[in-house]
Amino acid sequence: MARTSQRKWVTGYLIAVAAIFILYQFLFPWEGLPIGIYDFLQLWLPPTAVNESLVYVICALGLNIVVGYAGLLDLGYVAFWAIGGYCAGWFMSEFFYQINVHFFGSVARTAPGIHVNFWGVLLIGGLVCAFFGILIGGPTLRLKSDYLAIVTLGFGEIIPQVFFNGDNIAGFNLSNGTKGITILDPIPVGVKNIGPFDFGFKFIIFVLLAALMVFISLRLRKGKLGRAWLAIREDELAASMMGVPLMRTKLSAYAVGAFAGGLGGVAFATHVDGVYAERFNFSISIFLLAMVVLGGMGNVWGVIIGALLLSWINSTGLPAFGSTFNDKFGTSINFPSFTFLLFGLVLILMMLYKREGLIPESRLRLILHEGDAEEDITSKESK
Amino acid sequence: MALSTNNVLLASNISVQFGGLLAVNDVTFGIPEKSVVSLIGPNGAGKTTFFNVITGLYKPSSGTVNYDGTDTTDLPPHKIAALGMARTFQNIRLFGLMTAEENLLVAMHSHLKSGILATIMGTPSQRKEEKEALDRAREILDFVGIGKWAGEYARNLSYGDQRRLEVARALALNPKVLLLDEPTAGMNPQESQVFIDFVYKVRAERDVAILLIEHDMKVVMSVSERVTVLDQGEKIAEGTPDEIRSNQRVIEAYLGKAKGGK
Numbered sequence: 001m002a003r004t005s006q007r008k009w010v011t012g013y014l015i016a017v018a019a020i021f022i023l024y025q026f027l028f029p030w031e032g033l034p035i036g037i038y039d040f041l042q043l044w045l046p047p048t049a050v051n052e053s054l055v056y057v058i059c060a061l062g063l064n065i066v067v068g069y070a071g072l073l074d075l076g077y078v079a080f081w082a083i084g085g086y087c088a089g090w091f092m093s094e095f096f097y098q099i100n101v102h103f104f105g106s107v108a109r110t111a112p113g114i115h116v117n118f119w120g121v122l123l124i125g126g127l128v129c130a131f132f133g134i135l136i137g138g139p140t141l142r143l144k145s146d147y148l149a150i151v152t153l154g155f156g157e158i159i160p161q162v163f164f165n166g167d168n169i170a171g172f173n174l175s176n177g178t179k180g181i182t183i184l185d186p187i188p189v190g191v192k193n194i195g196p197f198d199f200g201f202k203f204i205i206f207v208l209l210a211a212l213m214v215f216i217s218l219r220l221r222k223g224k225l226g227r228a229w230l231a232i233r234e235d236e237l238a239a240s241m242m243g244v245p246l247m248r249t250k251l252s253a254y255a256v257g258a259f260a261g262g263l264g265g266v267a268f269a270t271h272v273d274g275v276y277a278e279r280f281n282f283s284i285s286i287f288l289l290a291m292v293v294l295g296g297m298g299n300v301w302g303v304i305i306g307a308l309l310l311s312w313i314n315s316t317g318l319p320a321f322g323s324t325f326n327d328k329f330g331t332s333i334n335f336p337s338f339t340f341l342l343f344g345l346v347l348i349l350m351m352l353y354k355r356e357g358l359i360p361e362s363r364l365r366l367i368l369h370e371g372d373a374e375e376d377i378t379s380k381e382s383k
Numbered sequence: 384m385a386l387s388t389n390n391v392l393l394a395s396n397i398s399v400q401f402g403g404l405l406a407v408n409d410v411t412f413g414i415p416e417k418s419v420v421s422l423i424g425p426n427g428a429g430k431t432t433f434f435n436v437i438t439g440l441y442k443p444s445s446g447t448v449n450y451d452g453t454d455t456t457d458l459p460p461h462k463i464a465a466l467g468m469a470r471t472f473q474n475i476r477l478f479g480l481m482t483a484e485e486n487l488l489v490a491m492h493s494h495l496k497s498g499i500l501a502t503i504m505g506t507p508s509q510r511k512e513e514k515e516a517l518d519r520a521r522e523i524l525d526f527v528g529i530g531k532w533a534g535e536y537a538r539n540l541s542y543g544d545q546r547r548l549e550v551a552r553a554l555a556l557n558p559k560v561l562l563l564d565e566p567t568a569g570m571n572p573q574e575s576q577v578f579i580d581f582v583y584k585v586r587a588e589r590d591v592a593i594l595l596i597e598h599d600m601k602v603v604m605s606v607s608e609r610v611t612v613l614d615q616g617e618k619i620a621e622g623t624p625d626e627i628r629s630n631q632r633v634i635e636a637y638l639g640k641a642k643g644g645k
C-alpha cells in the first residue's frame with residue numbers, strides 16, 4: 001500500500017524533472033521560442049532559481065533527518081552548508097596555488113592548486129561535515145532541546161564568521177576572507193566537463209544528489225536506525241528503556257544530516273561557481289527549518305515540496321511579484337524585504353494550526369491504513 | 384527473608400534520595416528465575432522509583448543491582464535493557480506515531496546487527512535480519528492477541544490494547560525479567576481477569592520472571608508467588624500472598640488505607 005503511494009510520488013517527481021529538463025535544455029535556448037514566453041520564464045522561473053531550489057532540497061532532506069526523524073532542533077544547519085562549500089573551494093580550485101595536487105581533476109595537470117574530481121569532493125564535503133556534525137553533537141546532544149537549539153545556533157554563526165575572517169589565521173589564508181574563493185573546476189561527467197553556465201546538466205546532477213538523499217532517507221527510515229530515530233522523537237525515555245542508545249543514535253542523525261549539508265554545500269558552490277562567506281547566514285538555517293516544517297516533518301516527499309516552494313518564493317516569486325505589482329500600480333514597495341516576515345508567518349501559522357505540516361507522514365499513513373482496513377473487510381466478507 | 388540463590392535479579396540495600404526525601408530506604412529485593420513476584424504498597428511508597436533504579440534510569444544513592452550475574456548498578460538504561468530487562472510504564476509510553484509492529488522492532492534494536500551502510504544498500508543479510516525481526520514481532524503481537532493491529536499506529540489502539548502492546552514491546556526485548564508497572568490500572572474487573580490469565584500465559588510460554596507492581600489485590604493475590612510490601616520507601620513485609628494477607632503491619636499500612644480511601 002505504502003509502496004504504491006511512494007511510486008506515485010516518484011513518478012510525479014520524475015515527470016516534473018523530465019519536463020523541466022526539456023524546457024531548459026531545449027526550449028529555453030531555442031530561437032523560435034516566442035519572446036513573451038521567454039520573458040515570462042526568465043521572470044517567473046529562471047534556470048538558476050530551479051537549480052538553487054534543488055540545493056535547498058538536498059539540504060532540507062538532510063535537516064529532515066535531524067528535525068523530522070530524530071526530533072532534534074538544529075538552528076545552525078548553515079554551518080554544514082558553509083563547510084561543504086569551502087571543501088569545494090579548497091579542493092576544486094587554484095586557491096592553494098602554492099601546491100599542485102591533482103586527483104582525477106577536470107583541469108590541466110599543470111594548473112596550480114588542489115584539483116580533486118567533483119565526485120570525490122562531494123564525498124569529502126559530506127564526510128567532513130559528518131565529522132563536524134559528530135564534533136558539535138558530542139558535547140551538546142546531552143543538553144535539553146532548548147539549549148541544543150541555542151548551541152547549534154551559535155555553531156551556525158561561528159563557522160561562517162571563521163570563514164569570513166579566515167584570510168589570515170596566523171599567516172595562513174584559510175578562506176580568502178570577504179573576497180571568497182572564485183572559479184571552481186568544471187564538473188567532469190565523462191562525455192564533457194560541465195561549466196558554471198551549463199544549467200541543464202547541473203540540473204540533472206543536483207536532481208541525482210537530491211534523489212540520493214531521498215533514497216538514503218527512505219532506506220534508513222525503514223531500517224533499524226530510522227526506527228530508533230523516530231522512537232527518540234516519540235519518547236526518548238521509553239526508547240532508552242527499550243535498548244536504544246540515545247547518544248549514538250542522536251549522533252548518527254546529526255552525522256547523516258550533516259553529510260547532506262556537505263553535499264548541498266558542494267553543489268551550491270558549483271552552482272554559484274565560488275564560495276562567499278557572507279552568503280552563509282542565519283536566514284538559510286531558518287529557511288531550511290521552515291521547509292521541513294512546512295513540508296511535514298519526517299515526510300521526504302512533503303519536505304521536497306516545502307523546499308521547492310519556499311526556495312522559489314524567496315529567490316523568484318516574491319521579487320517577480322514585487323516588480324510586476326510595482327509596474328502595474330506605479331508603487332515602489334520592496335517586496336523581497338518581506339521575505340522574513342513571510343517565512344516567520346509561515347512558521348508561526350504552521351505551528352499554531354498545522355503542526356503536522358502540509359503533507360504529514362502520519363496523516364498520509366493513516367489514510368493508507370484506512371485503505372488497508374477496507375481491504376481487510378472486503379477480503380473477509382468474500383471468504 | 385529467604386533470598387534463594389537462583390535469583391535472576393538481586394537488588395541489595397537500595398536507597399534513593401530526592402533532595403530531602405528518602406524515596407527508597409535500604410531495600411533488598413530478589414526475583415527468582417521464572418517466578419512471578421509482586422511489589423505492592425500505597426501511592427508514593429517508592430515502587431516506581433525502585434523500578435527506575437533496577438532499569439538504570441536512576442542511580443541509587445547507595446546499594447547495588449545485580450542482574451543475571453552482572454553488576455548493572457552503573458550501566459546506562461539501554462545496556463541494561465539489551466541484557467534482557469524489560470519494562471512497561473505506569474503511564475503508557477508507547478511510540479505513538481509508529482505502528483504496533485514498529486514499536487516492537489524498536490525493542491529489538493540491540494539484537495539487530497546491520498550497520499548504516501548495510502541498511503542503505505539493503506544487503507541480503509540486512510533484509511534477512513529485518514524479515515526475521517518482523518516475523519518475530521508479528522508472532523509476539525499474535526501472542527498478546529493484537530496481531531490484527533500490527534500495522535496500526537500505537538496511539539490509535541484502544542486503552543487495553545495499548546497496555547498489551549506495551550507488554551508485547553517489552554517481550555520483544557527477549558527479556559529474562561519483565562517489570563510491569565500497574566498494568567491493570569484503568570481496567571475493569573473483567574479486563575483485569577483477562578490480564579491475569581495473560582500473565583499466566585506469558586509465564587507458561589516465555590522463560591521470563593515477572594515483577595508486578597499492582598494495586599488490584601485480586602490480581603496480586605492470584606498471580607504472585609511472593610509479595611513484597613513497601614511503605615514510605617521501606618520494605619515492611621515479604622512473603623507468600625497468604626502471609627501478606629494476614630500481616631498486621633501490611634493491613635495497617637496498606638490494606639487499611641486502601642479501604643479507607645474507598
Ligand SMILES: Nc1ncnc2c1ncn2[C@@H]1O[C@H](COP(=O)(O)OP(=O)(O)O)[C@@H](O)[C@H]1O
Pocket residue numbers: 401404406424425426427428429430431432433
Ligand atoms: N524524579 C523524582 N524527583 C523527586 N521526587 C520523586 C521523583 N520520583 C518520585 N519521587 C517521589 O518519590 C516518592 C515515591 O514515588 P513513586 O516511586 O512514584 O511511588 P509509587 O510508584 O510507589 O506510587 C514520591 O513521594 C514521589 O513524589
Ligand SMILES: [Mg+2]
Pocket residue numbers: 430431432473
Ligand atoms: Mg508508581
